[in-house]
Amino acid sequence: MRVGVELVAALAVAVAIGWALDRWLHTMPVFIALFVLLGGAAGVANVWRLMGAGQPPGRRH
Amino acid sequence: MAAEVPSIDALGQFKLHTVLGPIGGSVNFTQSNLMMVVAGGLLLAMLYVGARPRAVVPGRLQALAELSYDFIYGMCAEQIGDAGKKFFPLVFTLFFFILFGNVLGLLPFSFTFTSHIAVTAALAIMVIVLVTVVALAYHGLHFFTYFFPAGAPKLLAPIIVPVEIISYLSRPVSLSIRLFANMVAGHVMLEVFASFMVMMAGALGAIGVIGAVGPLALNVALIGFELLVAFLQAYVFAILTCIYLHDAVHLH
Amino acid sequence: MPQLDFANELTLAQVVWLVLIFLALYLLLSRWALPMVGAVLEHRAATIATDLDAARQSKDAADAAVAELTAATRSAQATATAQIAGAVATAKEAAAAQAGVLNERLDAQIAAAEQRIAAARAAALGALGQVAGDTAEAVVSRLTGNTIDRAIVARAVASAMTARRAA
Numbered sequence: 001m002r003v004g005v006e007l008v009a010a011l012a013v014a015v016a017i018g019w020a021l022d023r024w025l026h027t028m029p030v031f032i033a034l035f036v037l038l039g040g041a042a043g044v045a046n047v048w049r050l051m052g053a054g055q056p057p058g059r060r061h
Numbered sequence: 062m063a064a065e066v067p068s069i070d071a072l073g074q075f076k077l078h079t080v081l082g083p084i085g086g087s088v089n090f091t092q093s094n095l096m097m098v099v100a101g102g103l104l105l106a107m108l109y110v111g112a113r114p115r116a117v118v119p120g121r122l123q124a125l126a127e128l129s130y131d132f133i134y135g136m137c138a139e140q141i142g143d144a145g146k147k148f149f150p151l152v153f154t155l156f157f158f159i160l161f162g163n164v165l166g167l168l169p170f171s172f173t174f175t176s177h178i179a180v181t182a183a184l185a186i187m188v189i190v191l192v193t194v195v196a197l198a199y200h201g202l203h204f205f206t207y208f209f210p211a212g213a214p215k216l217l218a219p220i221i222v223p224v225e226i227i228s229y230l231s232r233p234v235s236l237s238i239r240l241f242a243n244m245v246a247g248h249v250m251l252e253v254f255a256s257f258m259v260m261m262a263g264a265l266g267a268i269g270v271i272g273a274v275g276p277l278a279l280n281v282a283l284i285g286f287e288l289l290v291a292f293l294q295a296y297v298f299a300i301l302t303c304i305y306l307h308d309a310v311h312l313h
Numbered sequence: 314m315p316q317l318d319f320a321n322e323l324t325l326a327q328v329v330w331l332v333l334i335f336l337a338l339y340l341l342l343s344r345w346a347l348p349m350v351g352a353v354l355e356h357r358a359a360t361i362a363t364d365l366d367a368a369r370q371s372k373d374a375a376d377a378a379v380a381e382l383t384a385a386t387r388s389a390q391a392t393a394t395a396q397i398a399g400a401v402a403t404a405k406e407a408a409a410a411q412a413g414v415l416n417e418r419l420d421a422q423i424a425a426a427e428q429r430i431a432a433a434r435a436a437a438l439g440a441l442g443q444v445a446g447d448t449a450e451a452v453v454s455r456l457t458g459n460t461i462d463r464a465i466v467a468r469a470v471a472s473a474m475t476a477r478r479a480a
Contacts, residue, residue: 002239002297009235014227035227041220042227046235076315077323089326097331101338108346112353117360123353130350150343158338174327177316183328184335245316 006050007043014039069256071249075176093174100161100174129157133299140303144310148303151191155184156299163244163291167284175294176244178237185233188302196309207312236301243294247287254280445470 018035022028079086080095111126119127133153137145159175166173174180196204208225209218258276261269318324446466453461 005235005239005242006231009238010227010231013231013234017227017230035223038220038223039227042224042231045224045228046231072314077321077327079323089323090330091323091327093327094330094334097334101334101341104338105341105346108342108350112346112350115353115356117357126350127354130347130354150347151339153347154335154339154342158335174331177324177327179316179319179324179328180331183331187335241316 002050003047006046007040010043010046011036011039014042069253071252071256074172074248074252075245077177092172093177093180096162096165096172096174097158100158100165103165104157104161129153133157136300136303140300141307141310145303145306148306152299152302152306155188155302156295159184159240159298160292160295163295164288166244166248167287167291173244173248175240176248178241181237181241182233184298185237188236188305189233192302192305192309195306196312199310200312204312207308232301232305236298240294240298243290247283247290251280251283251287254283442467442470442474445474 014035015032018032018039021031021035025031077091077093079090080092081090084090107122108126108129111122111124114120114123116123130153133156134149137149137152139145141148162173162175165171166176193204196207208222208229210221210225213221254276258273258280261276262273263269265272315321316324446463449466449470450461450463453459453466
């Protein structure tokens with residue numbers, strides 16, 4: 001449940017940003033395509049962090 | 062059965078309507094808000110009645126009040142560190158507001174305000190705005206280095222920075238969706254199984270009544286599970302708030 | 314899904330109320346309820362600390378009293394031992410002195426008695442010669458009817474006595 005939510009949330013944010021940029025710059029579908037990839041990466045990064053494997057250095061003091 | 066499924070109104074329970082007659086109607090005061098007031102009132106009453114005896118050896122209610130205080134205080138101190146004391150009232154309010162909302166929502170004829178994405182999103186946005194403000198207050202513009210971990214190759218900056226920004230912005234989204242989805246799923250399942258029960262008993266006579274024991278048993282187990290989820294989701298919301306605040310205070 | 318029905322003004326109106334209620338709850342909790350519970354917890358911690366302190370002080374006092382008692386007992390014991398030893402020594406001395414005096418007196422008495430015995434013996438021995446002479450004179454005069462020279466008798470008695478004594 002948590003993993004799914006993290007993936008979907010990151011993707012949703014990325015698509016929203018991409019869609020907004022495309023709308024603003026009239027470049028549909030360039031940014032949306034780009035940000036889907038970035039969103040997927042962010043989602044994986046979130047899950048990675050959630051699992052505790054890839055804590056950013058020094059997050060816990 | 063297939064013909065009857067569409068008649069299950071699993072989502073009707075989430076419909077908002079104004080309460081308190083014309084006064085509530087005129088200011089758009091809904092049953093959701095009424096449950097918020099009830100939750101807050103119960104929380105305050107619990108603390109007041111609990112703390113009033115000021116006994117050195119606490120009674121049950123006092124032990125409950127003190128336990129809840131210590132629980133969140135310990136969480137703040139452990140997760141955020143020395144600065145946690147400042148955020149303790151906020152985390153306490155968040156945790157118990159959500160917990161009471163979740164648990165009270167399980168009572169018949171009540172309403173679960175945490176099953177509304179608008180509510181959970183508002184809470185999550187409040188948290189993330191606070192976290193950002195705290196981070197800016199503690200570190201100023203240095204805060205923006207958060208989006209580029211020290212030691213990463215400079216060449217990867219165009220990828221890492223957007224990913225980190227998306228990751229940061231996805232926090233309130235995942236925070237609100239997680240709570241909202243858990244609450245909705247639980248209540249929809251309860252509603253569906255309860256409807257099955259009524260339909261079987263109503264449509265199939267004596268066999269149906271016996272058959273209805275199945276969904277009933279499922280619902281009994283589900284209520285127990287939902288109580289667990291109610292606590293767990295409030296806990297997750299509070300602990301993630303603490304972790305985000307820790308990041309804001311300590312950055313990297 | 315009624316939750317996503319943003320055309321319904323109630324969906325967003327509840328958020329406005331949420332903000333108001335949450336703010337009120339936060340203020341009530343942070344300004345009133347939580348400090349109240351915190352005060353109870355602090356009160357307890359303070360009470361326990363005070364009680365512990367008092368207990369520790371009592372224990373210290375008790376320990377001191379026990380130490381004092383032990384010291385007093387020890388010193389009393391030492392004093393008593395010394396006093397007993399002193400008394401025993403004094404008594405011994407007195408007894409020894411008394412015994413000495415008694416011995417002296419007895420010695421003196423013994424010496425005096427011995428002197429008296431010696432004198433009596435000498436006197437008796439002196440008288441024996443006289444008696445022997447008289448007896449010899451009387452025996453001679455009765456047997457012979459003659460008086461005998463006193464000096465001869467004395468000489469004979471003396472020689473006889475000397476011989477007897479030698480034997």
